[in-house]
Amino acid sequence: MVNGKNKILIVDDEAVIRELMTDILTDEGYAVESVASPIRALDVLRDHPEYVLLFTDIMMPDMDGIQLIREARKIRPTLIPIVMTGFATLETARAAVKEGAYDYVLKPFSLGEIKLAVSNALERYNLANENARLLELTELFNISENIAAIRDESLLLNFVLKAALDRVSAERGSLMITTPDGKTLEVATSIGVPDAAAKTTVQVGSGISGWVAQNAKPLLVGDIQETPDLVEISRRLRDPSFISVPLERKAHGESAPSGLSDGQRVIAVMNVTQKKGGGQFTESDLKILSIVANHASVALENVRLIRDIQDAHLTTLESMALLLEAKDAYTHGHSQRVSDYSVMAAKRLGMNEQDVETLRLGAALHDIGKIGVKDSILNKTEKLTQEEWELIKQHPVIGYDVLAPVRFLTREHLELVRSHHERLDGSGYPDGLKAEDQSLKVRIIAVADSYDAMTSSRAYRRQLSLDYVASEIKRCAEKQFDPKVAELFIKLMQDGEIGHHTP
Numbered sequence: 001m002v003n004g005k006n007k008i009l010i011v012d013d014e015a016v017i018r019e020l021m022t023d024i025l026t027d028e029g030y031a032v033e034s035v036a037s038p039i040r041a042l043d044v045l046r047d048h049p050e051y052v053l054l055f056t057d058i059m060m061p062d063m064d065g066i067q068l069i070r071e072a073r074k075i076r077p078t079l080i081p082i083v084m085t086g087f088a089t090l091e092t093a094r095a096a097v098k099e100g101a102y103d104y105v106l107k108p109f110s111l112g113e114i115k116l117a118v119s120n121a122l123e124r125y126n127l128a129n130e131n132a133r134l135l136e137l138t139e140l141f142n143i144s145e146n147i148a149a150i151r152d153e154s155l156l157l158n159f160v161l162k163a164a165l166d167r168v169s170a171e172r173g174s175l176m177i178t179t180p181d182g183k184t185l186e187v188a189t190s191i192g193v194p195d196a197a198a199k200t201t202v203q204v205g206s207g208i209s210g211w212v213a214q215n216a217k218p219l220l221v222g223d224i225q226e227t228p229d230l231v232e233i234s235r236r237l238r239d240p241s242f243i244s245v246p247l248e249r250k251a252h253g254e255s256a257p258s259g260l261s262d263g264q265r266v267i268a269v270m271n272v273t274q275k276k277g278g279g280q281f282t283e284s285d286l287k288i289l290s291i292v293a294n295h296a297s298v299a300l301e302n303v304r305l306i307r308d309i310q311d312a313h314l315t316t317l318e319s320m321a322l323l324l325e326a327k328d329a330y331t332h333g334h335s336q337r338v339s340d341y342s343v344m345a346a347k348r349l350g351m352n353e354q355d356v357e358t359l360r361l362g363a364a365l366h367d368i369g370k371i372g373v374k375d376s377i378l379n380k381t382e383k384l385t386q387e388e389w390e391l392i393k394q395h396p397v398i399g400y401d402v403l404a405p406v407r408f409l410t411r412e413h414l415e416l417v418r419s420h421h422e423r424l425d426g427s428g429y430p431d432g433l434k435a436e437d438q439s440l441k442v443r444i445i446a447v448a449d450s451y452d453a454m455t456s457s458r459a460y461r462r463q464l465s466l467d468y469v470a471s472e473i474k475r476c477a478e479k480q481f482d483p484k485v486a487e488l489f490i491k492l493m494q495d496g497e498i499g500h501h502t503p
């Protein structure tokens with residue numbers, strides 16, 4: 001049965017046939033419209049998406065039925081055509097079926113034949129629709145599941161844009177992020193966009209992305225003529241087929257969260273253009289992109305929340321490490337300096353940003369295990385007994401054990417804490433690791449730690465001269481220190497980039 005939205009269109013140049021068909025189908029409860037010419041039929045299909053079934057004659061003056069089917073399918077690929085024919089054109093009708101007509105009925109037709117043809121065709125239409133909808137839902141479900149599993153913001157944005165382009169068969173697109181002040185959009189990732197355009201920033205309120213960010217509404221170009229302030233922009237677009245959707249911050253109520261302007265409510269804007277094969281984007285593409293954007297905004301907010309929690313957690317740990325040293329004039333600032341020296345060396349050695357950050361944090365926390373060693377031993381000015389020395393040597397393991405349950409720390413962070421007193425020849429502690437088991441990060445922190453110890457005063461001695469420190473580092477290269485790292489520290493000292501710190 002046709003529901004209120006689905007209609008049947010009859011095309012025949014003979015008025016008698018049009019009337020007969022209209023009577024039969026109307027009596028059966030279908031919504032029917034009939035026209036005399038194929039050109040008129042195409043106009044109707046263009047303006048009215050509710051037609052799902054097309055009955056057409058074959059021989060008509062200005063366009064034959066087969067050509068009409070071809071043109072109609074361009075307008076609505078899901079349309080189901082049925083041809084009506086007499087015996088004389090039976091072969092042509094069969095050819096029409098090969099060309100994409102679903103069925104044919106022979107004139108003069110009986111009521112039963114028409115009823116059967118329509119119910120079969122609609123059943124097929126509904127099945128095809130249902131299948132397409134299920135397929136779409138499955139795809140969207142897969143995308144949303146994958147999106148939710150990503151924990152890194154830039155990986156997330158790349159995945160979202162790629163998935164969106166795939167779903168709507170688009171060649172080009174970009175994802176723009178709203179800056180914290182809510183005034184500007186910056187391209188965070190793009191596909192198929194020239195380099196210069198990929199670096200563009202846009203003011204919220206200007207251009208298409210800016211309009212979408214300001215109004216928190218999706219936009220399908222085609223609607224654009226109805227939005228007066230966008231008409232001028234649409235004229236400047238190279239490709240007129242364009243979709244732009246907002247990624248919105250999820251508020252608990254309907255309105256923007258308190259204290260936020262509308263610009264800040266939209267956290268990103270996704271732009272998609274250039275439909276494959278030169279086609280136009282449709283309302284259904286817009287719906288799909290809005291669903292993807294909806295899932296993406298939840299995921300993006302989660303990733304950012306987790307990052308904030310992680311930052312807060314790690315900053316607390318760093319503060320604890322600082323506090324631990326703050327009460328002792330001799331070790332005051334030691335971890336911070338070891339961290340600074342390590343970062344400087346890592347950058348000189350060409351480490352990437354993420355590795356430098358791992359080293360920075362690992363170095364800032366490296367002595368946190370001293371919390372488990374008595375102050376009376378740590379601050380002792382006389383020579384340590386063997387037993388006391390063994391207790392001090394526990395601090396890398398204590399630090400490791402304290403930090404191991406912290407979810408935000410990686411194996412590499414923990415390795416830096418545990419292994420900063422290892423030596424290249426395997427004579428270090430706590431594990432006596434051999435050179436091949438010590439990463440470059442561990443080798444850097446080992447030199448940085450010793451360097452700071454030597455250039456700082458201790459309860460039992462004053463800080464050592466820089467010449468002496470340089471000669472010590474040189475002497476210990478190969479056996480204790482990585483020679484390249486040792487050489488780098490000596491160079492940094494000679495160049496005056498590091499030296500005695502002010503106590």
Ligand SMILES: [Fe+2]
Nearest residue numbers: 366367420421
């Ligand atoms: Fe240490």
